[in-house]
Amino acid sequence: MIRKETVYSFAMLLVVLGAGNAISLGLHLRVPGNVIGMILLAVCLLTRLVDVKRVEPAADMLLSEIGLFFVPPGVAVMLYFDVIARQWLPLVVGIAGSLLAVLWVTALAARLLEKKEAKED
């Protein structure tokens, strides 16, 4: 059932996205409008300009299915099969090896510098 609050909070997310896009285009930034929108909304929440309850319904709904929205850009990989076939070794090993390195370096640094909770994990 779609409630009024959900529609309202979805509209709010769209307004913030529009503002993010306007800033990204207007200032010729390389950072995309949706990431700027995320920062804008975080600032609005932190300054209590926007009550988190106002955006929660649509935000939680979208985030629970966020994987779905990555499927169409993922299908676009079929357009690049020929490029991948020609350079598969540096591509595959470069991607997999680098992914491993980033995961371990970031997680180790975060783990070492993290303030230990009294009782966690």
Added chain:
Amino acid sequence: MEPWAYHPWFGIMLTVGIWIVARWIRRRAGTPLLDPVMVSIAAIIGVLLLAGIPFEAYSRGGKVLDFLLGPAVVALAVPFYRQLEKIRRNLVATLAGVALGSVTGVVSAVGLALLLGGSGQIAASLSPKSVTTPIAIGISQKVGGLPSITAAAVIFTGILGGMFAPQIIRLIGIRSRFAIGLATGTAAHGVGTARALREGELEGAMSGVGMMLNGLITAIILPYVLPLFL
């Protein structure tokens, strides 16, 4: 060519239908190999190839779903806000972790590609692969890469990260949900974040933070780091 396939509803119904099945499969199977994003992408490519439907037709509907990605990324501010205390207390760990991860990502991708006989252009195209697609393509153009290879590399990185990131991190004995989330978003952008959100809200929030910060940091440092290699 089938004209019905060019109607936006074709791409939408195909994607949502397969997504629902893929989610159901993951709930039943409980193996990371069956990540619903990866399963859906593979199944849709299979359907399109078998039926001889061009990507161009599918993408009419795909673009409608792409549109929802915008508000979904904006919505990542909500878990960030809910986890604010945790992030504030660990600000140094957050910034240092992502900064180190960003440099590691560029250096390792470029280094490995060149070592394995990839051209400078391939290496440049791979360099922003951990960053969310729109930022990565902008960076790639700036540093002389091919945007199409960058797009493919970003997608592959996301799929691999979405499937395996938490397990890869646990391999070296790290159990911290904070560290797992941050590293997943830093290494595998939005697709990794989709996975991190399934692990838990703290993981999802930290992954969103990692994705955002890594996009900013890589965009700033890459034009200076890359010339050291090429």
